[in-house]
Amino acid sequence: MIRLLFMLFMASMSLFSFADNVSFEEWLEGIRQQATEKGIQTSTLKVLDGLTPDPRVLKFDRAQPEFVQTFEEYLTARVTRYRIDTARKHFQENRNKLEEIAGAYSVDAQYLIAFWALESNFGQYQGKYSIVRSLATLGHDPRRSGFFTRELFNALQILDEGHVPAEEFVGGWAGAMGQNQFMPSSFLSYAQDYDGDSKKNIWSNRNDVWASIAYYLKQHGWKREQKWGGAVKLTDEIEFDNLRPQKVRKGCRAYRHHTRVLSIAEWKKLGVQTERLAEADEYAMVIPDAGESSAYLVGPNFSKILAYNCANKYAVSVGLLADEIVRQVGR
Numbered sequence: 001m002i003r004l005l006f007m008l009f010m011a012s013m014s015l016f017s018f019a020d021n022v023s024f025e026e027w028l029e030g031i032r033q034q035a036t037e038k039g040i041q042t043s044t045l046k047v048l049d050g051l052t053p054d055p056r057v058l059k060f061d062r063a064q065p066e067f068v069q070t071f072e073e074y075l076t077a078r079v080t081r082y083r084i085d086t087a088r089k090h091f092q093e094n095r096n097k098l099e100e101i102a103g104a105y106s107v108d109a110q111y112l113i114a115f116w117a118l119e120s121n122f123g124q125y126q127g128k129y130s131i132v133r134s135l136a137t138l139g140h141d142p143r144r145s146g147f148f149t150r151e152l153f154n155a156l157q158i159l160d161e162g163h164v165p166a167e168e169f170v171g172g173w174a175g176a177m178g179q180n181q182f183m184p185s186s187f188l189s190y191a192q193d194y195d196g197d198s199k200k201n202i203w204s205n206r207n208d209v210w211a212s213i214a215y216y217l218k219q220h221g222w223k224r225e226q227k228w229g230g231a232v233k234l235t236d237e238i239e240f241d242n243l244r245p246q247k248v249r250k251g252c253r254a255y256r257h258h259t260r261v262l263s264i265a266e267w268k269k270l271g272v273q274t275e276r277l278a279e280a281d282e283y284a285m286v287i288p289d290a291g292e293s294s295a296y297l298v299g300p301n302f303s304k305i306l307a308y309n310c311a312n313k314y315a316v317s318v319g320l321l322a323d324e325i326v327r328q329v330g331r
Contacts, residue, residue, distance in 0.1 A: 024053050027140045031149070035156050044160040047169075053137040057129065060173045061138060070289060071296075074313040075320065078118060084324045087117050091325050098210060101194065105214035107222045112210040114322040115308065116179060123179040126203065127172035131155050131184070135175045151175050154184030163191075163200050178202030179209040180216075190216040220307040221300075227276075228305060228319035229283055229298035236271030240287045249303075252310040258284040258298070267297065286312045 022030075032045055069077075091098065091113050102109035120126050135155055138148035155175070159166055171177030175184065180202055182191060191200035194211035201208045243259040261282045264274065274297065277283065283297035296316050305315040 024136075024140050028136060031136070031139070031152065035153060038153065038157075040156050040160050044156060047132050047156070047159060047166045048136070051133055051136055053140065054129070054133050054173075057134050057137045057173050058141060061141070061143070069313070071292070071294075071313055071316065075317055078317045079320050079324070083117055083121075083321065086122060087113050087321060087325050090116075090122060094206075097207065101207065101210050101214055102224075105211070105218040106224050107214045107217045108224055108322070110322040110325040111217065111318065112213050113325055114318045115213045116209060117321060118314070118318060119181040120179045123206070123209070126170070126177065126179060126181070128170050129173045131169045131171050131175055131177055132159075132166075134171075134173055135184070138174065148175070151184045154188055158184055158187055162198075163187075164203055168203060178212075179204075179206070180213050182212065186216070187212075190219060216308060217304055220304045222304045223301055226301050227278070227281070227299055228301045228315075228322070229296055230274065230276050230319075230323075232267070232277075232285075232295055232297050233273040234271060234288070234293050234295055235273060238270055238272075240285075243285070252303075252306050254306050254310050254312045254315070257287045257312060259287060260284060272297070286316070 028048055028051060032048055035045055036042070091110060095109070098109040098112055102112060116122060132152070132155055135148050135152040139145055139152045141148075155169070158164065159169060169177070172181060176182065177184070177187070178191075182202060187200065187202065190212055191202055192208055192211035192215050193200045194207040195205065199205075199208075200212070202212055240259060243262075245258070245260040249255040249258075261284045262270075263282050264277055264279045267274065267283070267285070272285075272295075277297060281299055283299050286296045286298055288295040296312075298315075298319075302315055302319065305318050306312075308318075309315065
């Protein structure tokens with residue numbers, strides 16, 4: 001039975017595995033057939049009518065960055081004075097609701113604003129690309145056909161369930177959507193209908209947006225009132241090769257640049273200066289670039305931020321912004 005199911009699965013995926021051997025129109029007709037078999041309504045599938053590939057999406061997918069930003073460059077561009085001040089303003093104005101939502105999911109309210117700020121600039125920029133067209137473009141392309149084809153089916157399911165009108169189903173070029181920039185699979189797994197209107201509206205309902213972020217963090221094991229980590233100073237040269245873990249944690253490439261976990265006392269013996277991290281806790285260090293005199297120690301909640309976006313610089317920016325939100329307004 002298992003072998004039969006596997007053969008059926010492989011047969012169903014053959015269309016996508018060889019997407020480069022069929023035209024976009026032929027491939028899309030196969031998508032339509034399989035979506036119908038999955039129970040997607042004919043009225044929903046009209047969104048596929050006349051669909052053409054988006055050449056801009058393929059251009060973005062092929063583009064390689066010309067340089068890698070340092071931590072300082074990355075953080076300077078994202079944890080700005082404007083963003084800190086705006087985040088504090090939103091936090092203060094919505095604190096009761098944020099604390100209510102955070103309490104319901106056992107997370108920390110300031111992080112809901114921090115993610116929201118960095119993902120969509122407080123909901124102001126969600127992307128203007130058609131989610132269905134972008135995912136179909138990338139699904140037909142052979143490079144990552146399987147992943148994006150599955151996301152296309154997820155997107156069609158979202159439309160079929162009536163969470164958002166087709167004309168408003170827009171987002172980033174790679175299919176991330178809403179004020180918290182969920183991929184369709186994340187939407188189906190974590191999006192919340194906090195106000196009970198039968199729609200998980202991460203496009204224009206802030207309570208649903210914040211609750212969806214909260215639920216995502218909860219489901220990934222967030223520990224309330226536990227620090228993510230913090231900045232430290234390096235006073236001595238550290239041989240980081242000697243501090244690498246014997247086995248790198250799987251699931252996120254960012255872990256390749258972490259040391260093993262040490263106590264604060266052990267870090268201090270290595271010449272690390274820190275003031276705001278609890279002595280009783282243990283932290284790994286995000287290995288700094290050569291010549292840098294500052295670095296970041298990171299605790300268990302840091303991995304929950306990485307689950308949202310697997311990039312050390314992104315995760316540090318979320319942590320720093322969350323800290324700044326409550327530094328003056330209080331917890």
